[in-house]
Amino acid sequence: MSAPFDLKVTDALLSTTRAVRKRLDLARPVPREVILDCIRISQQAPTGSNAQTWRWMIVTDAGLKKEIARIYKEGGAQYLEMARARLSDGSDPQTKRVYDSAFWLLDHLAEVPVFAIPCVIGRPPDNAPVVAHASVYGSIFPAVWSFQLALRARGLGSVLTTLHLFREAEVAKLLGIPEGVAQVGLLPVAYTKGTDFKPAQRPAPETITSWNRWS
Numbered sequence: 139m140s141a142p143f144d145l146k147v148t149d150a151l152l153s154t155t156r157a158v159r160k161r162l163d164l165a166r167p168v169p170r171e172v173i174l175d176c177i178r179i180s181q182q183a184p185t186g187s188n189a190q191t192w193r194w195m196i197v198t199d200a201g202l203k204k205e206i207a208r209i210y211k212e213g214g215a216q217y218l219e220m221a222r223a224r225l226s227d228g229s230d231p232q233t234k235r236v237y238d239s240a241f242w243l244l245d246h247l248a249e250v251p252v253f254a255i256p257c258v259i260g261r262p263p264d265n266a267p268v269v270a271h272a273s274v275y276g277s278i279f280p281a282v283w284s285f286q287l288a289l290r291a292r293g294l295g296s297v298l299t300t301l302h303l304f305r306e307a308e309v310a311k312l313l314g315i316p317e318g319v320a321q322v323g324l325l326p327v328a329y330t331k332g333t334d335f336k337p338a339q340r341p342a343p344e345t346i347t348s349w350n351r352w353s
Contacts (some may be wrong), residue, residue, distance in 0.1 A: 155287055158295030159239040162328035164249040168294065171323060173252060173327070176288035181302040183280035186273050191260060192281050195313055195321070197253035202312065207248035209308055210324070212303025232339060243299070243326065250326035253294070255313075256282045261320035278322050286325070295330040298323045 177194050185192065197203055222237045258278040262270040286296050300323050302309055309321065 151287060151291060154335040155290040156295070156335045156338070157297040158330055159243045159297055161331045162250055162295055162326060163331050164246065164328060166251070166329045168251045168327060168329065172292060172294070173254070176292070178283050179288040180281040183284040185281070186277040189277060192278050193257040193259060193319060195255040195257055197255065197313065197316060199249065202249070203253055204248045205312060206302060206309055208246055209305050210302045211244045213304035217301065217304070218244070244338050247315060247326060250328050253326040254285070254325040254327050255321050256285070256323055256325070257315065257319050257321050259319055261318070274320070275322065282323065289327060293329055293333055294327060294333040296325040296327045298325055300324070315338070
C-alpha cells in the first residue's frame with residue numbers, strides 16, 4: 139500500500155520549518171483568521187490522557203508587545219551574552235549565526251506582528267519527579283510544533299523562545315494569565331521574507347542512535 143501523503147512534500151515541510159528571526163516580515167500584518175487556522179491544526183496534536191489542557195495567549199497590542207519585549211530583553215540579554223562568550227573561535231559558523239539572530243531579535247521583538255504564547259493548564263509541583271514534568275510538557279510541545287508547521291505551510295515563520303520565562307510571573311500579571319497556567323514559551327509570528335528555507339546541516343542519524351543498549 140502506498141503512503142497516504144506525498145512524501146517529498148511532507149519531508150520538505152518537516153525539514154525546512156526553521157527557527158526564523160531575521161527573515162520575519164515586520165511590516166506585513168497577520169490576519170487573525172490565519173492564527174486561528176494554525177491553532178486549529180495544533181489542536182490535533184497528541185496530548186497526555188487526552189487532557190487537552192493547551193491554551194494559547196495571542197498578543198497583538200503594540201503596548202503589550204513593547205512591554206513583553208522589554209521583559210524579554212532584560213531577562214535574556216545576560217543569558218545570551220554568557221552563552222555566546224562560551225563559543226570558541228573555531229565554533230560552528232551555523233551556531234554563531236543562531237546567536238547573531240537571537241541578539242537581533244532582542245532589539246526587534248516588539249516589531250513582530252504577533253506574539254503567540256503557548257500555555258498549559260497545571261504545572262508540576264516543586265521537586266516533582268521527571269515523569270511529572272514530561273507529562274506536562276509532553277502535552278503542549280507537540281501542539282507547538284504542529285502550530286509552527288501550519289505557519290510554515292501558509293508562508294509564515296516563527297521561533298520558539300523561552301527567555302521571557304525568567305520573569306514568567308511578570309508577564310502573567312501583565313496579560314491576566316491565571317496562576318495555575320504555565321507559559322512554556324513565546325513564538326514571534328510573521329510572514330517570512332521569501333519561503334526558500336533549506337534543511338540545516340545535521341550529523342548522520344547513525345551517530346546519534348543507539349539500538350537496544352546505549353552506546
